[in-house]
Amino acid sequence: MNxxxxxxxxxxxxxxxxxxxxxxxxxxxxxxxxxxxxxxxEIYASVESSVRELLQLPDEYEVFFVSSATEIWERAIxxxxxxxxxxxxxxxxxxxFYETAKELGREAHAHExxxxxxxxxxxxxxxxTAELVxxxxxxxxxxxxxxVGELNQFREKAPAEALIYVDAVSSLPYPAIDFAKxxxxxxxxxxxxxxxxGLGVWLVNDRCMAKAREMQDEGLSxxxxxxxxxxxxxxxxxxxxxxxNVLNIYxxxxxxxxxNQKGVDAIRKExxxxxxxxxxxxxxxxxxxxxxxxxxxxSRTTIVANTTIPASEVNKLxxxxxxxxxxxxxxxxxxxxxxxxxxxxxxEQVESLIEKLKSISA
Amino acid sequence: MNxxxxxxxxxxxxxxxxxxxxxxxxxxxxxxxxxxxxxxxEIYASVESSVRELLQLPDEYEVFFVSSATEIWERAIxxxxxxxxxxxxxxxxxxxFYETAKELGREAHAHExxxxxxxxxxxxxxxxTAELVxxxxxxxxxxxxxxVGELNQFREKAPAEALIYVDAVSSLPYPAIDFAKxxxxxxxxxxxxxxxxGLGVWLVNDRCMAKAREMQDEGLSxxxxxxxxxxxxxxxxxxxxxxxNVLNIYxxxxxxxxxNQKGVDAIRKExxxxxxxxxxxxxxxxxxxxxxxxxxxxSRTTIVANTTIPASEVNKLxxxxxxxxxxxxxxxxxxxxxxxxxxxxxxEQVESLIEKLKSISA
Numbered sequence: 004m005n006x007x008x009x010x011x012x013x014x015x016x017x018x019x020x021x022x023x024x025x026x027x028x029x030x031x032x033x034x035x036x037x038x039x040x041x042x043x044x045e046i047y048a049s050v051e052s053s054v055r056e057l058l059q060l061p062d063e064y065e066v067f068f069v070s071s072a073t074e075i076w077e078r079a080i081x082x083x084x085x086x087x088x089x090x091x092x093x094x095x096x097x098x099x100f101y102e103t104a105k106e107l108g109r110e111a112h113a114h115e116x117x118x119x120x121x122x123x124x125x126x127x128x129x130x131x132t133a134e135l136v137x138x139x140x141x142x143x144x145x146x147x148x149x150x151v152g153e154l155n156q157f158r159e160k161a162p163a164e165a166l167i168y169v170d171a172v173s174s175l176p177y178p179a180i181d182f183a184k185x186x187x188x189x190x191x192x193x194x195x196x197x198x199x200x201g202l203g204v205w206l207v208n209d210r211c212m213a214k215a216r217e218m219q220d221e222g223l224s225x226x227x228x229x230x231x232x233x234x235x236x237x238x239x240x241x242x243x244x245x246x247x248n249v250l251n252i253y254x255x256x257x258x259x260x261x262x263n264q265k266g267v268d269a270i271r272k273e274x275x276x277x278x279x280x281x282x283x284x285x286x287x288x289x290x291x292x293x294x295x296x297x298x299x300x301x302s303r304t305t306i307v308a309n310t311t312i313p314a315s316e317v318n319k320l321x322x323x324x325x326x327x328x329x330x331x332x333x334x335x336x337x338x339x340x341x342x343x344x345x346x347x348x349x350x351e352q353v354e355s356l357i358e359k360l361k362s363i364s365a
Numbered sequence: 366m367n368x369x370x371x372x373x374x375x376x377x378x379x380x381x382x383x384x385x386x387x388x389x390x391x392x393x394x395x396x397x398x399x400x401x402x403x404x405x406x407e408i409y410a411s412v413e414s415s416v417r418e419l420l421q422l423p424d425e426y427e428v429f430f431v432s433s434a435t436e437i438w439e440r441a442i443x444x445x446x447x448x449x450x451x452x453x454x455x456x457x458x459x460x461x462f463y464e465t466a467k468e469l470g471r472e473a474h475a476h477e478x479x480x481x482x483x484x485x486x487x488x489x490x491x492x493x494t495a496e497l498v499x500x501x502x503x504x505x506x507x508x509x510x511x512x513v514g515e516l517n518q519f520r521e522k523a524p525a526e527a528l529i530y531v532d533a534v535s536s537l538p539y540p541a542i543d544f545a546k547x548x549x550x551x552x553x554x555x556x557x558x559x560x561x562x563g564l565g566v567w568l569v570n571d572r573c574m575a576k577a578r579e580m581q582d583e584g585l586s587x588x589x590x591x592x593x594x595x596x597x598x599x600x601x602x603x604x605x606x607x608x609x610n611v612l613n614i615y616x617x618x619x620x621x622x623x624x625n626q627k628g629v630d631a632i633r634k635e636x637x638x639x640x641x642x643x644x645x646x647x648x649x650x651x652x653x654x655x656x657x658x659x660x661x662x663x664s665r666t667t668i669v670a671n672t673t674i675p676a677s678e679v680n681k682l683x684x685x686x687x688x689x690x691x692x693x694x695x696x697x698x699x700x701x702x703x704x705x706x707x708x709x710x711x712x713e714q715v716e717s718l719i720e721k722l723k724s725i726s727a
Binding site: 005016029030031034038070072074080102106107108200201202227244246247248250251 | 373376379392468555590608
């Protein structure tokens with residue numbers, strides 16, 4: 004039996020109801036049902052409707068299930084960029100999206116600020132030729148975030164035809180995205196949804212769909228099985244193109260129903276309260292300090308701290324208490340820790356973590 | 366509680382040990398561990414080694430985990446075909462691989478025989494310009510198979526540089542593939558491995574790796590995160606590029622260990638014995654008959670029968686006995702049934718199914 008509480012930034016602690024939903028899934032033999040059966044279609048339709056409710060998703064958006072957010076980077080470029088994309092970069096994951104565009108032969112431009120910084124949106128000018136503008140709502144590697152108010156400014160800054168993409172991989176459902184101001188938003192289930200990994204969710208509006216169809220009509224290759232039109236064809240009958248991760252789709256539906264029952268507002272308030280406690284501790288600590296200087300740009304869900312004792316040592320000290328935080332990302336592996344503050348982490352668990360981190364500092 | 370036994374051709378019945386492995390996975394919190402942790406690396410290394418043992422995979426082969434066999438079709442074309450591929454087509458899935466090549470802008474040629482037929486290998490000539498030869502060891506839609514002896518003839522028939530791909534999605538570990546005679550083999554875990562869907566396994570040799578590197582060096586785009594070189598970079602440290610379906614990788618390792626304990630020879634013999642019983646029944650039935658005429662080309666793992674009563678009716682009659690077979694594929698939905706004969710299906714379950722199908726016919 005493993006009693007550790009995972010504060011790692013995803014995969015992370017499972018949402019508390021997941022073990023019972025998994026038991027029910029096994030009892031109902033969800034792993035055996037056909038992805039072309041009516042039973043699967045009903046599960047799919049129910050998950051989609053729950054996700055729409057939780058995120059207050061407008062009707063012009065589609066909900067597509069793919070294998071990971073990494074896949075979404077590739078599909079986004081293939082389906083929505085003929086020639087040129089523009090990326091805000093302030094960490095490893097926003098950089099990876101930018102590099103993906105280049106690997107796929109596109110002309111990609113980046114507005115890059117140092118790791119761990121937010122953006123001065125007023126100073127950013129989007130090229131007139133940019134077809135896709137990649138915003139990073141929450142940079143999982145550095146703990147920097149873009150408040151929704153900053154995201155919302157890009158519709159006016161960007162060319163009228165440009166599609167605005169929002170990486171909310173490790174923050175949704177926390178940020179109350181204004182879906183009318185953007186065109187696509189995506190997330191991974193192993194972050195704030197507290198599920199095992201293996202599923203990415205891609206929310207795209209009618210403008211993204213239209214662009215993919217235009218490119219296809221022009222004879223451009225937009226991929227094979229996971230083109231936006233193929234995804235839509237199957238989504239319209241509550242199915243996927245390939246045999247998907249049925250079990251995770253089922254579990255996502257159950258967890259989102261639980262979240263709807265709790266209410267997204269309650270989840271958001273609790274996330275903010277826990278984040279405030281963590282940042283207050285970090286600011287008063289002699290060992291840890293918030294890695295993101297500007298409080299406005301500090302993520303509420305993936306909290307990154309500089310540490311004067313190596314991250315591996317921090318985890319060694321936490322181990323006897325059955326707790327684990329994330330190490331820093333890449334070259335910050337030992338000099339930073341990352342603390343996931345997801346809906347799965349209860350206020351009591353967060354308090355307990357803070358207490359133990361305090362005892363380390365003492 | 367669902368007590369149905371699924372004879373559907375995948376997703377299908379879970380391998381009998383899966384529920385207990387899943388329980389252990391939840392107790393060990395496998396859904397929470399980082400895909401960059403030492404614990405994950407140990408799981409990965411152990412799965413890879415178990416798969417190598419089960420399939421007697423030569424050292425020049427790599428084992429890559431991706432999201433589905435559908436994804437493998439796309440990655441195969443992107444990584445191993447500059448211009449032209451050649452496909453043996455005798456059903457819906459072999460046709461889909463052929464269409465994938467065209468969707469990705471390649472010149473694809475097909476040698477096509479009617480649905481449900483095997484191939485007359487002697488009469489097939491492979492174009493001198495073919496870079497990839499797609500063989501279909503087991504066509505899940507039609508129940509036609511290619512015996513290993515037929516696969517083995519293509520090394521000599523094909524141009525020396527051509528890469529020979531084998532679709533064994535719904536048959537491995539049953540066929541004793543001669544890996545020296547081919548270059549890549551792939552399967553899905555929700556078929557003969559009796560796992561929940563959401564993982565495809567791609568076995569590729571050094572010739573496939575070299576071709577991908579050549580294409581990359583020439584400046585051709587071979588994709589982004591799932592190029593063969595990227596997959597290898599991470600596989601060498603027992604990791605994946607993206608956050609993968611960790612839970613399924615863990616479960617695959619457990620099931621393959623169980624299979625190794627039973628022994629692949631025992632599994633193959635049991636598969637043959639069960640298949641023989643099913644075909645003997647079909648040949649004597651007044652309602653059902655084997656859909657594949659030539660006994661040499663009849664799949665041992667996905668058995669397809671013509672039925673004079675609609676497939677949906679067959680399943681209605683089986684429902685009170687807690688059993689379900691697959692319906693026919695595509696336009697054969699009602700005129701054929703498909704019976705999965707996977708390692709998860711015990712001889713007793715197969716006997717029981719035959720008995721019930723007999724009672725329907727009576």
